[in-house]
Amino acid sequence: MPDYVSNPTDGATKTRRGVATRPREDLEPPPLYKVLLHNDHYTTMQFVVDVLEGVFSKPHDAAVRIMLEVHHGGIGVAGVYPAEVAETKILTVHAMAQEHGYPLKCSMEPE
16 A cells, blocks of 8 residues: 555545645745855955855856955845755855855845
8 A cells, every 4th residue: 555645535635544634734934044245355256156156056147246246245145045054055155265265254134
């Protein structure tokens, strides 16, 4: 017997070994956070572009645009993610920056 079988009376209900379950409709999506890159006078523009492409999966043109926002405005949004994803990306950026000898910093704030 398969783990899940459709209930013939209701396509939205599934039965698992005699226990009926329904999808939860009352769940809200997790809150989102902006990951911010902060400008400094030491991290190269190319390294920031590499971070945006590698860590944040930005296409080259978008990475250059965000890097220029950071460079000229002091701060830029690298992406918007649930809290745990944002925290992981920040830790990854900080580790990469430290490994390459740059003081690049990231932070996060609610969207």
